[in-house]
Structures are given as C-alpha cells and as structure tokens.
Amino acid sequence: MTTHHPVELKAPDISRFARGTNGVPYVHTFDSGKPGPHVMVNALTHGNEICGAIALETIFSLGLKPKQGKLSLVFVNVGAFKRFDPAKPNGSRYVDEDFNRVWVESRLDGPEKSAELTRARELRPVFDQADYLLDIHSMGTPSAPLMIVHGLDKERRLARQVAVPPWIVAGQGHIQGKRLIEYTPFNDRSNAKTAILVECGQHWEANAAKVALDTTLRFLAATGAIDEATMMAHVHVKSPKPQTMVDVSGGYTAKTDRFKFVKDFTGLEHFAKAGSPIAQDGDETVTTPHDDCYLVMPNHGAKKGDRALRFAKPSD
Ligand SMILES: [Zn+2]
CATH class of the missing domain: 3.40.630.10 (Zn peptidases)
Structure with a gap:
C-alpha cells in the first residue's frame, strides 16, 4: 500500500x-x-x-x-x-x-x-x-x-x-x-x-x-x-x-487529512516574502509567516494532528 x-x-x-x-x-x-x-x-x-x-x-x-x-x-x-x-x-x-x-x-x-x-x-x-x-x-x-x-x-x-x-x-x-x-x-x-x-x-x-x-x-x-x-x-x-545556522520560528500541524505541499519540497527552501504559499490543508492555504523564511523538514505524509513542517529564520 x-x-x-x-x-x-x-x-x-x-x-x-x-x-x-x-x-x-x-x-x-x-x-x-x-x-x-x-x-x-x-x-x-x-x-x-x-x-x-x-x-x-x-x-x-x-x-x-x-x-x-x-x-x-x-x-x-x-x-x-x-x-x-x-x-x-x-x-x-x-x-x-x-x-x-x-x-x-x-x-x-x-x-x-x-x-x-x-x-x-x-x-x-x-x-x-x-x-x-x-x-x-x-x-x-x-x-x-x-x-x-x-x-x-x-x-x-x-x-x-x-x-x-x-x-x-x-x-x-x-x-x-x-x-x-x-x-x-x-x-x-x-x-x-x-x-x-x-x-x-x-x-x-x-x-x-x-x-x-x-x-x-x-x-x-x-x-x-x-x-x-x-x-x-x-x-x-x-x-x-x-555552515548556515537557522532558528525555528514556528511549526505547522496538519488540521485535516488533506494536507498537501504545493511543490515537492525537500526542505531548506528559502522564501523571501511572508505570505508565500507552501501547502494546502483542506480548504486552507498555508503560507510563510514572515520574510526571509526557510522551510525545514517537510513531512509529505502528514495526517491530521501531525507536524507537517517547521519554519525557520536566519540565526545571525
Ligand atoms: Zn530519527
């Protein structure tokens, strides 16, 4: 399966x-x-x-x-x-x-x-x-x-x-x-x-x-x-x-069993602007919460209640 x-x-x-x-x-x-x-x-x-x-x-x-x-x-x-x-x-x-x-x-x-x-x-x-x-x-x-x-x-x-x-x-x-x-x-x-x-x-x-x-x-x-x-x-x-050091700025937990990333992200992608679309969770669009944002460890198998991703910002 x-x-x-x-x-x-x-x-x-x-x-x-x-x-x-x-x-x-x-x-x-x-x-x-x-x-x-x-x-x-x-x-x-x-x-x-x-x-x-x-x-x-x-x-x-x-x-x-x-x-x-x-x-x-x-x-x-x-x-x-x-x-x-x-x-x-x-x-x-x-x-x-x-x-x-x-x-x-x-x-x-x-x-x-x-x-x-x-x-x-x-x-x-x-x-x-x-x-x-x-x-x-x-x-x-x-x-x-x-x-x-x-x-x-x-x-x-x-x-x-x-x-x-x-x-x-x-x-x-x-x-x-x-x-x-x-x-x-x-x-x-x-x-x-x-x-x-x-x-x-x-x-x-x-x-x-x-x-x-x-x-x-x-x-x-x-x-x-x-x-x-x-x-x-x-x-x-x-x-x-x-090395590049980033600090986790937040995470996102899937609210539905219909969580899906908008792209086949592998992690550490960088988004310059807040509000960039990352995923679709049921009818809701998940976007980057701030400028200069990294996506960390996307979980493509996330079901309702699972940690689906973390966001991070540069540490320095
Ligand atoms: Zn492990």
Missing part, C-alpha cells in the same frame, strides 16, 4: 555488539585511562534509521579508541531495529512508542511500561555519564543533511566546532514529549553536558551513511576523543562547506 524511497543501504548485522562492555546490551565504553570528557555516539534511536549503525560499525572496524577520557558507542533502539525489513523499511521506527519522545522525568520515573521506556530506563545511567553526545538520525524526505540543536549556546558552539553538515537548525522539536537532546541534564545552561542531533539525509540513501560517518569522526575530533589527523584520514569530505 505505502510506497517508500529506495533502500540503498544494507542494515548491518550488529549481533556481535550485543554483549556490551559494562553490562548494558549494545553499549560499548572504551576508557583511555587518562582524564578527559566522556564522549558518546548513538545510533538507532529510531530503528529504521540505519545509517548511524553503519557508521558505528565502521568506527569499531577502524579500531578507534579515545586518546583521552572515555568513548561510548551505543546502539539504542535495537528492539525496533531487529524488525527492520527492507521491503517495509518504515515499519521499524519503534516497537511501542517513539524513543525520542520519552525523555521526561515523570515518564522515566513513572509506572508506565513500553519497550522504549524499558530501554530508556536501561540507558539513562549511560546518558547521565555523557559529557558530549551525538545522536544520529535520518529523515523520511530526501532533505539536505542538518544538525539539530535545542538552542543553548553550548550546543550551537559544538555544532559549529563539528563543522558538518552545512546546515544547523536550532529550536524546539516536537509537539509532544521530549527528545533525548532535551533530556534535563543536557538541557541545562549551568553545566557543560552537550547533546546534538544529526539528520543525515533520507533514511536509506547511500550518502546518509557517509554523512553519518563524517559527522561522527568530526564530532570525535571536536570533542578531543581522536586527533585531527585520524579524523582527516577517514572522512569522505575533506573540506566542508561553510
């Missing part, structure tokens, strides 16, 4: 990582024995976003170890990923609920049960140890890759230091729940713990795995876990383009 984008990537066999190093399945921590930050990289926060798993597998196979502090590599929602089927690649985003919406203390500490809450409770002490976290994702639409930050200065700084991808989008994420990057210990101006999220492109396009690996390597170099020379030896793109 549903069509989907071509699946160019092959989901890796990660069963050999099941054991983990500290008793938590699919969590591997390497300790340099020297002082320094605990740097962490997540793949598979969403089970169908396989580019991150491919990047982590490469980091393992390169044998990269931290030169200072600790490095943890985490395969997050393995329960969902195990259901990944290239014939139905949209089917494995999560088991019971979105792992990237549960990061609210009342839910984590509460009595509710779901496959994702169970895994979140298991991983919470791991994330509590992170000084710097990169959470690897990909998108439903073939959009240019982008880094997402909640908006704190420490996040903006780290996203700039990582230097890829060329787009940084700052702003609040979702209508409901909290993303992992918004989990309280990270979303705190008074400490240095910093979490950022990269969207590597369309979920299954071959380039997404390259973006995931390059971003991981540059993140590891920016946080001091590996040196520049090691990073440069393995990245696909040796000289990244200058």
Whole structure:
C-alpha cells in the first residue's frame, strides 16, 4: 500500500555488539585511562534509521579508541531495529512508542511500561555519564543533511566546532514529549553536558551513511576523543562547506487529512516574502509567516494532528 524511497543501504548485522562492555546490551565504553570528557555516539534511536549503525560499525572496524577520557558507542533502539525489513523499511521506527519522545522525568520515573521506556530506563545511567553526545538520525524526505540543536549556546558552539553538515537548525522539536537532546541534564545552561542531533539525509540513501560517518569522526575530533589527523584520514569530505545556522520560528500541524505541499519540497527552501504559499490543508492555504523564511523538514505524509513542517529564520 505505502510506497517508500529506495533502500540503498544494507542494515548491518550488529549481533556481535550485543554483549556490551559494562553490562548494558549494545553499549560499548572504551576508557583511555587518562582524564578527559566522556564522549558518546548513538545510533538507532529510531530503528529504521540505519545509517548511524553503519557508521558505528565502521568506527569499531577502524579500531578507534579515545586518546583521552572515555568513548561510548551505543546502539539504542535495537528492539525496533531487529524488525527492520527492507521491503517495509518504515515499519521499524519503534516497537511501542517513539524513543525520542520519552525523555521526561515523570515518564522515566513513572509506572508506565513500553519497550522504549524499558530501554530508556536501561540507558539513562549511560546518558547521565555523557559529557558530549551525538545522536544520529535520518529523515523520511530526501532533505539536505542538518544538525539539530535545542538552542543553548553550548550546543550551537559544538555544532559549529563539528563543522558538518552545512546546515544547523536550532529550536524546539516536537509537539509532544521530549527528545533525548532535551533530556534535563543536557538541557541545562549551568553545566557543560552537550547533546546534538544529526539528520543525515533520507533514511536509506547511500550518502546518509557517509554523512553519518563524517559527522561522527568530526564530532570525535571536536570533542578531543581522536586527533585531527585520524579524523582527516577517514572522512569522505575533506573540506566542508561553510555552515548556515537557522532558528525555528514556528511549526505547522496538519488540521485535516488533506494536507498537501504545493511543490515537492525537500526542505531548506528559502522564501523571501511572508505570505508565500507552501501547502494546502483542506480548504486552507498555508503560507510563510514572515520574510526571509526557510522551510525545514517537510513531512509529505502528514495526517491530521501531525507536524507537517517547521519554519525557520536566519540565526545571525
Ligand atoms: Zn530519527
């Protein structure tokens, strides 16, 4: 019934990582024995976003170890990923609920049960140890890759230091729940713990795995876990383009099941004038709310009540 984008990537066999190093399945921590930050990289926060798993597998196979502090590599929602089927690649985003919406203390500490809450409770002490976290994702639409930050200065700084991808989008994420990057210990101006999220492109396009690996390597170099020379030896793109940072200025939630964009937008299109038509939602026309407006992450499958798009304005 549903069509989907071509699946160019092959989901890796990660069963050999099941054991983990500290008793938590699919969590591997390497300790340099020297002082320094605990740097962490997540793949598979969403089970169908396989580019991150491919990047982590490469980091393992390169044998990269931290030169200072600790490095943890985490395969997050393995329960969902195990259901990944290239014939139905949209089917494995999560088991019971979105792992990237549960990061609210009342839910984590509460009595509710779901496959994702169970895994979140298991991983919470791991994330509590992170000084710097990169959470690897990909998108439903073939959009240019982008880094997402909640908006704190420490996040903006780290996203700039990582230097890829060329787009940084700052702003609040979702209508409901909290993303992992918004989990309280990270979303705190008074400490240095910093979490950022990269969207590597369309979920299954071959380039997404390259973006995931390059971003991981540059993140590891920016946080001091590996040196520049090691990073440069393995990245696909040796000289990244200058970055543009935009701030989310608002979002739009579909009011009907007849939401449709006026064009096949992929995201990051720019509209000079307020009032430019973007979509049709039932009988209503959705237009840009202000001048100098970017369209971010259009959701072509949006049904009534779904976030259909975000708008953004230049940050500087
Ligand atoms: Zn995701």
